[in-house]
Amino acid sequence: xxxxxxxxxxxxxxxxxxxxxxxxxxxxxxxxxxxxxxxxxxxxxxxxxxxxxxxxxxxxxxxxxxxxxxxxxxxxxxx
Numbered sequence: 231x232x233x234x235x236x237x238x239x240x241x242x243x244x245x246x247x248x249x250x251x252x253x254x255x256x257x258x259x260x261x262x263x264x265x266x267x268x269x270x271x272x273x274x275x276x277x278x279x280x281x282x283x284x285x286x287x288x289x290x291x292x293x294x295x296x297x298x299x300x301x302x303x304x305x306x307x308x309x
Contacts, residue, residue, distance in 0.1 A: 282288060
């Protein structure tokens with residue numbers, strides 16, 4: 231039984247053709263990876279009011295309500 235390498239050594243033209251196909255495929259992969267555009271278009275709008283949770287008073291109001299609820303729960307447990 232012959233191995234694949236002994237088959238290739240007996241057929242040098244087939245070996246050369248397989249190497250040509252493999253290197254051609256690698257060249258194609260290298261070319262497509264370098265020709266793809268690497269630009270990213272990012273548009274950040276810093277003007278305007280923004281969203282409701284970006285306002286400072288919303289956070290202050292939320293913390294105040296949270297603290298009132300925590301105090302109410304803790305004081306209810308003391309009765």
